Amino acid sequence: xxxxxxxxxxxxxxxxxxxxxxxxxxxxxxxxxxxxxxxxxxxxxxxxxxxxxxxxxxxxxxxxxxxxxxxxxxxxxxxxxxxxxxxxxxxxxxxxxxxxxxxxxxxxxxxxxxxxxxxxxxxxxxxxxxxxxxxxxxxxxxxxxxxxxxxxxxxxxxxxxxxxxxxxxxxxxxxxxxxxxxxxxxxxxxxxxxxxxxxxxxxxxxxxxxxxxxxxxxxxxxxxxxxxxxxxxxxxxxxxxxxxxxxxxxxxxxxxxxxxxxxxxxxxxxxxxxxxxxxxxxxxxxxxxxxxxxxxxxxxxxxxxxxxxxxxxxxxxxxxxxxxxxxxxxxxxxx
Numbered sequence: 001x002x003x004x005x006x007x008x009x010x011x012x013x014x015x016x017x018x019x020x021x022x023x024x025x026x027x028x029x030x031x032x033x034x035x036x037x038x039x040x041x042x043x044x045x046x047x048x049x050x051x052x053x054x055x056x057x058x059x060x061x062x063x064x065x066x067x068x069x070x071x072x073x074x075x076x077x078x079x080x081x082x083x084x085x086x087x088x089x090x091x092x093x094x095x096x097x098x099x100x101x102x103x104x105x106x107x108x109x110x111x112x113x114x115x116x117x118x119x120x121x122x123x124x125x126x127x128x129x130x131x132x133x134x135x136x137x138x139x140x141x142x143x144x145x146x147x148x149x150x151x152x153x154x155x156x157x158x159x160x161x162x163x164x165x166x167x168x169x170x171x172x173x174x175x176x177x178x179x180x181x182x183x184x185x186x187x188x189x190x191x192x193x194x195x196x197x198x199x200x201x202x203x204x205x206x207x208x209x210x211x212x213x214x215x216x217x218x219x220x221x222x223x224x225x226x227x228x229x230x231x232x233x234x235x236x237x238x239x240x241x242x243x244x245x246x247x248x249x250x251x252x253x254x255x256x257x258x259x260x261x262x263x264x265x266x267x268x269x270x271x272x273x274x275x276x277x278x279x280x281x282x283x284x285x286x287x288x289x290x291x292x293x294x295x296x297x298x299x300x301x302x303x304x305x306x307x308x309x310x311x312x313x314x315x316x317x318x319x320x321x322x323x324x325x326x327x328x329x330x331x332x333x334x335x
Contacts (some may be wrong), residue, residue: 014070119308142246235272
């Protein structure tokens with residue numbers, strides 16, 4: 001079975017997804033694209049040789065099996081509801097929304113329509129990170145006690161993006177909150193977060209922080225520490241470590257070339273891969289392969305709607321913790 005996709009949103013992420021689906025994912029094809037920018041849609045349409053639709057209704061009227069929602073975050077829920085009512089399987093980029101009430105509205109429509117939904121937390125499909133989670137799940141490292149996550153971007157995004165991002169916890173750290181649940185296999189009970197402006201004063205003037213440390217307490221007793229920064233001058237710094245009673249599993253950084261030269265002058269190594277499009281290319285492809293397989297065979301989606309909801313609630317608790325200078329239980333914000 002070939003799974004036919006309509007791609008909604010032709011920005012950088014949507015364009016990447018459309019190209020992957022049409023050219024690199026076995027069993028998938030794109031049958032149409034839509035974007036509020038006709039110019040953006042036309043560019044993807046010309047590249048892939050598929051129709052560019054003039055409206056969301058036109059896009060959902062196409063003979064397709066699934067919809068890839070890659071639009072701006074504030075439109076995700078409305079697109080999700082429309083796709084659910086059209087009976088399409090749904091892929092939705094993270095976050096579903098910055099408002100948990102809106103998330104619940106979208107998930108309610110999906111449940112009522114009984115359609116499949118996958119949320120795009122692609123890092124679960126990264127081979128290195130996945131091996132750490134699998135080591136924990138198999139009990140190879142014993143009872144997991146501490147998970148350490150480092151997530152640092154090479155440079156901050158434009159201030160115009162910061163202003164609409166929802167804040168560092170719901171934008172940048174949301175992947176790390178998902179990774180904490182994934183690796184530990186346990187829900188988060190409480191959050192303690194400290195944030196500062198250390199990179200760019202303009203980020204603080206926009207009401208956000210650019211550097212933060214977060215401690216999560218899990219229901220199974222494990223702890224997760226997360227340190228995030230908008231600036232790492234040496235490249236895209238992405239590391240995950242799980243420490244347990246019988247050992248440790250670790251996912252390290254990816255370099256342009258994974259080789260080390262050692263001489264009398266010391267050690268030399270190529271730079272880190274620069275950003276997420278390079279570092280996580282394999283994870284995006286594996287994510288799509290898993291989604292296509294689930295749609296084709298009617299099996300459960302790899303990352304559920306509840307998996308999409310949980311990191312947003314953790315982010316809400318993290319913001320409240322930072323603002324109030326104390327640990328915050330998730331039950332305080334998820335009412």
